[in-house]
Amino acid sequence: MTAVIFFVFAALALAGALGVVLARNPVHSALFLVVTLVSVAVFFVQQQAHLLAAVQVIVYAGAIVVLFLFVIMLLGVDRQESLHDPIAHQRTAAVALGVIVLAEVLFLAGHRWATGQHATGRFVLRGGNLALGTNVVRVARVLFTDFLWPFEITAGLLVIAVVGSVVLARRSGQPVEILDADLADQVVDDGAEAAP
């Protein structure tokens, strides 16, 4: 049963990942991304990470993808991108590099030494053992003891991100000198077309 679920959702996750890369339309890419994210959430459930599965669906599939779709719609870039390649053979080189990266990462994944030190002896921390309490309790205990300082830093990070995005996305006070060149050309063209 576990194996069936794994292979079904692994196929879905891979199909979604390929869809993100191959879909010509950004909206389709975002929807394929949701497929992959939900499949990864299923894997989290299978790995006893129930809290993370919930957070994955709520934060990733719920918030981040919606943010992507908002921006796609806001900018109106839901049109297909051209296949013109400004740098010669860029795609070929990218795929070749990807094959090399895949070989390297698979080599790492298949080796025991990549898994590092086992959590025994003094490395077992308060609440660090999977046998104690529910998943939420264990993650919370680790988060608020061992990772308290990083946790506090994330608060600062989020504040910086919010302030930064507001500053970046805000329209500046003066009438933007947005490449008046481009825009003016466009306006003139439109006018010329409309006039006759």
Next chain:
Amino acid sequence: MTITDTYYLVLAAVIFTIGAVGVLIRRNVLVMFMCIELMLNAVNLSFVAFAHQLNDVRGQALVFFTLVVAAAEVAVGLAIIVAIFRRRRGATADDVRMLRG
């Protein structure tokens, strides 16, 4: 057959590679961002697989921080894309190759 943690690691490796290739071959900045999300997710998956394998819940706590960083990154990144789009009329990587407004 039993599914060992290596299966998850291999799956994560493949998803990571697809994301990396996507960043390299796509020129729409939004899709490049989605590919970065794919790579982050692959790493999250391997974190959780290791947490399960090593019987240590700290791996799951680290995924939490990855999620926070990913959310902050998306917020700032999309703001940058909106700012770029306001200055130039496109959202492809070629539009910002001069790296000036």
